[in-house]
Amino acid sequence: MLDIQDLSIRFTRYTFGLKKKETCVVQGLDLSIAPGQVMAVIGQSGAGKSLLAHALLGILPRNAQVEGRVFFKGKPLTPERLSTLRGREIALIPQSITALNPLLRVGVQVARAARLSGISKKDAPTTVNRAFSRYLLQKEVATWFPFQLSGGMARRVLTATATVGMADLILADEPTSGLDPATAKEALGHLRELADTGKAVLLITHDIEAALKIADMVTVFCAGTTVEVASADDFKGLGQLRHPYTRALWNALPANSFIGTMKPIERSPNTTGCPFQTCCNEQDAVCGHSTPELKHSSAGRVRCHHA
Amino acid sequence: MTINPLALDRRTRTMMVILGCLILFSAIFLGAWLYGEQGQVTNLALRKLPPGWDQPFGTDWLGRDMFARTIKGLRISLEIGLAAATCSAVIALLLGLAAATMGRIVDVAVTWLCDVGMATPHLVLLILISFACGGGAKGVIIAVAASHWPALTRVIRAEVMQLRTSDYIKLSHRLGKSPAWIARHHFLPHVVPQFLVGLLLLFPHAILHAAGLTFLGFGMSPHTPEIGTLLAESMRYLTTGMWWLAVAPGLALVLSAMTFDVLGNNVRALLDPKTLRE
Amino acid sequence: MLEAKTLAYRYGKQCSWLFDDLDLQIAPGEIVGMSGPSGRGKSTLAKVLAGYLPPGRGSVMIGGRPLQGSGHCPVQLLFQHPELAVNPRWKVGKILQEGEEPTADLCKDLGLEPAWFDRYPHELSGGELQRICLARALSSGTRYLLCDEMTSMLDALTQAHIWQIILDIARSRRLGLLVISHDTTLITRLCSRNISYFGDTVNH
Numbered sequence: 001m002l003d004i005q006d007l008s009i010r011f012t013r014y015t016f017g018l019k020k021k022e023t024c025v026v027q028g029l030d031l032s033i034a035p036g037q038v039m040a041v042i043g044q045s046g047a048g049k050s051l052l053a054h055a056l057l058g059i060l061p062r063n064a065q066v067e068g069r070v071f072f073k074g075k076p077l078t079p080e081r082l083s084t085l086r087g088r089e090i091a092l093i094p095q096s097i098t099a100l101n102p103l104l105r106v107g108v109q110v111a112r113a114a115r116l117s118g119i120s121k122k123d124a125p126t127t128v129n130r131a132f133s134r135y136l137l138q139k140e141v142a143t144w145f146p147f148q149l150s151g152g153m154a155r156r157v158l159t160a161t162a163t164v165g166m167a168d169l170i171l172a173d174e175p176t177s178g179l180d181p182a183t184a185k186e187a188l189g190h191l192r193e194l195a196d197t198g199k200a201v202l203l204i205t206h207d208i209e210a211a212l213k214i215a216d217m218v219t220v221f222c223a224g225t226t227v228e229v230a231s232a233d234d235f236k237g238l239g240q241l242r243h244p245y246t247r248a249l250w251n252a253l254p255a256n257s258f259i260g261t262m263k264p265i266e267r268s269p270n271t272t273g274c275p276f277q278t279c280c281n282e283q284d285a286v287c288g289h290s291t292p293e294l295k296h297s298s299a300g301r302v303r304c305h306h307a
Numbered sequence: 308m309t310i311n312p313l314a315l316d317r318r319t320r321t322m323m324v325i326l327g328c329l330i331l332f333s334a335i336f337l338g339a340w341l342y343g344e345q346g347q348v349t350n351l352a353l354r355k356l357p358p359g360w361d362q363p364f365g366t367d368w369l370g371r372d373m374f375a376r377t378i379k380g381l382r383i384s385l386e387i388g389l390a391a392a393t394c395s396a397v398i399a400l401l402l403g404l405a406a407a408t409m410g411r412i413v414d415v416a417v418t419w420l421c422d423v424g425m426a427t428p429h430l431v432l433l434i435l436i437s438f439a440c441g442g443g444a445k446g447v448i449i450a451v452a453a454s455h456w457p458a459l460t461r462v463i464r465a466e467v468m469q470l471r472t473s474d475y476i477k478l479s480h481r482l483g484k485s486p487a488w489i490a491r492h493h494f495l496p497h498v499v500p501q502f503l504v505g506l507l508l509l510f511p512h513a514i515l516h517a518a519g520l521t522f523l524g525f526g527m528s529p530h531t532p533e534i535g536t537l538l539a540e541s542m543r544y545l546t547t548g549m550w551w552l553a554v555a556p557g558l559a560l561v562l563s564a565m566t567f568d569v570l571g572n573n574v575r576a577l578l579d580p581k582t583l584r585e
Numbered sequence: 586m587l588e589a590k591t592l593a594y595r596y597g598k599q600c601s602w603l604f605d606d607l608d609l610q611i612a613p614g615e616i617v618g619m620s621g622p623s624g625r626g627k628s629t630l631a632k633v634l635a636g637y638l639p640p641g642r643g644s645v646m647i648g649g650r651p652l653q654g655s656g657h658c659p660v661q662l663l664f665q666h667p668e669l670a671v672n673p674r675w676k677v678g679k680i681l682q683e684g685e686e687p688t689a690d691l692c693k694d695l696g697l698e699p700a701w702f703d704r705y706p707h708e709l710s711g712g713e714l715q716r717i718c719l720a721r722a723l724s725s726g727t728r729y730l731l732c733d734e735m736t737s738m739l740d741a742l743t744q745a746h747i748w749q750i751i752l753d754i755a756r757s758r759r760l761g762l763l764v765i766s767h768d769t770t771l772i773t774r775l776c777s778r779n780i781s782y783f784g785d786t787v788n789h
Contacts, residue, residue: 014318014583042740043740044710044712044740044742044743045710045711045712045738045739045740045743177737177738178665178737178738180622180767181767182622206738206739206740206741207740208740208741248742249740249741249742250741252741252742252744252745252746253741253745253770254741254744254745254768254770254771254773254774254775255770258745258748258774259745259749260742260743260744260745260746260747260748260749473669474664474669474670475669475670475671475672477637478662478670479683480655481635481636481637481657481658481661481662482657482658482661482683482684482721482724483655483656483657483658483684484683493672496672496674496675497674580673580674580705580707581673581705581707583705
């Protein structure tokens with residue numbers, strides 16, 4: 001469905017007056033996702049997770065430069081193609097209710113999303129009704145305004161808005177943050193259902209435990225680079241995980257040993273080598289001067305010299 | 308997925324636009340000063356000439372150079388706009404601050420005044436005030452200043468109210484900071500950019516309304532070459548085919564008003580940390 | 586000792602009490618957890634305890650005396666969204682010094698990079714900004730920290746890292762902590778005592 005190879009995103013920023021500085025936020029990012037799959041993207045905040053979503057929707061700020069190969073359904077995803085696909089075949093489930101227009105009734109907004117995704121005016125009302133009943137929203141919810149929705153209902157409306165069309169690739173950006181456990185579970189369940197109907201779901205989150213509940217595969221980002229692609233089952237124990245960074249993430253969970261890194265991982269533009277080298281226990285000379293390749297390793301992939 | 312490397316980025320473009328606007332405005336003032344008396348000089352040998360090399364904006368029925376007159380008219384418009392917009396912005400600042408900080412009753416009163424000001428048809432209010440003040444530059448300035456503050460007042464009131472309820476202001480208080488310190492360090496950096504940008508964005512309105520008042524005959528005396536006067540005079544000659552009398556000053560007016568709009572929006576982008584570094 | 590005595594709060598006279606008759610004690614050096622579903626007033630309680638909101642009934646006492654309205658408050662609150670707890674027009678360096686200039690040791694413990702000080706808050710990640718807020722809250726006069734879902738927006742590594750720092754500092758300075766989180770695993774991991782006041786009361 002979607003195949004991203006060696007994506008990089010650079011920003012040119014002004015420091016003072018007209019002096020510029022270039023920062024490379026994402027470098028060597030690989031990701032692929034198949035229909036019917038939930039692919040979770042996990043990593044630290046600032047690792048480039050949201051930038052990936054923004055790049056896929058073509059809504060990066062103007063001072064960003066994107067390079068790399070992105071294929072959607074086998075064909076290269078150019079900015080022109082993207083602008084026709086966005087909302088039709090690639091849809092975003094936003095993080096919060098603020099993404100909806102506060103002054104428009106919910107039903108109108110879902111119908112508008114349906115029309116934008118290419119559903120004819122005649123079919124739109126039935127499609128909207130179907131979307132509402134699929135997410136157990138009562139008919140009268142359509143006449144409500146966004147502020148009247150409770151947290152769980154808001155998630156369902158947002159999901160309905162994104163999926164009312166025929167989108168095959170669904171991006172969910174932090175769908176569980178700020179939700180209590182019951183609502184979060186429900187939101188995740190809807191994503192799983194979507195994947196089971198043959199859509200590809202890209203679940204971007206910082207919450208590993210939430211991601212593992214529904215994901216088939218997990219892509220781990222570290223400092224803007226893909227360091228590991230693992231199946232969700234690999235997270236059952238430390239032994240299956242390939243990259244030291246993934247192991248550190250897993251270890252840091254309160255349910256496991258709850259150990260954090262003492263140093264934050266930050267990549268300056270001219271560092272060479274492995275992005276995780278400063279915090280890694282297995283680090284040696286080779287990690288410092290060459291960036292490891294993303295190798296195939298059993299069912300997954302890993303970017304480490306020692307794996 | 309690459310972006311044209313030749314495209315200018317935001318900061319350079321913003322800087323260039325701001326510089327361009329400033330050059331344009333100084334050119335108007337400088338030009339008006341250099342032309343001196345020239346715009347008033349009648350030259351019957353050069354009557355009713357269409358725009359050409361010697362007279363880029365043509366000449367009128369008395370042979371006066373329309374370009375010189377337009378420049379002088381713009382200068383007067385800018386001066387009036389500056390005075391009116393500044394007065395208006397200061398009123399807005401004071402009322403906005405009062406509404407947000409001096410309790411419910413003041414707030415209700417100011418909000419009501421804003422609503423009234425915005426609901427009254429602008430032109431009617433302008434004509435009334437200008438007429439009541441006896442017309443002329445003073446009348447126009449008072450009328451424009453007295454009718455343009457509501458929008459900015461609302462912006463400033465909302466900004467201050469939002470700040471007052473924000474977590475970082477309360478946190479600052481719990482860190483032991485005095486109200487005066489909070490006002491100086493937290494409120495000022497938010498209100499000043501709003502004020503400056505609001506002031507710049509008031510200009511185009513002020514200029515256009517000042518010209519409009521004069522055009523209708525409630526503003527400046529017919530002897531001052533204000534743009535409104537030029538446009539009013541040209542009305543009589545339009546039917547005889549002297550289109551340049553209206554088109555050139557009219558365009559110049561619209562362009563300078565638009566320039567202020569562009570300037571305001573660019574200054575805003577430069578003052579906001581979110582867009583500052585793009 | 587930070588004490589809440591028969592504390593109650595409601596938003597406006599028409600609303601029902603969000604919590605009522607609530608008693609709570611946090612001793613210096615003690616780490617108390619609090620969990621429960623959202624919308625039941627946990628955050629409001631934290632705001633009342635830190636003096637952001639005046640109590641509707643009852644009182645907040647610290648060391649036997651009522652909480653002062655002005656001056657540096659010994660009870661500091663840390664928020665879920667650090668980006669809302671800093672002035673977006675200030676540079677990080679100024680934010681950091683708002684309480685009092687943090688000591689070099691504290692900066693080192695928290696892993697604050699001098700390169701950040703010249704940036705604006707939106708140019709830092711959530712974890713970095715949360716550590717800045719933490720440094721600001723940890724003035725010498727601070728005796729109690731209330732952490733309201735402080736790390737729920739952060740990834741596991743950053744979360745573990747921040748809690749390690751807080752626990753170290755709390756131990757050496759004998760700070761009292763109130764940890765509010767919906768993550769019960771986190772609470773059991775961190776706290777010696779758990780308050781379930783908001784778990785079993787149901788109100789609307």
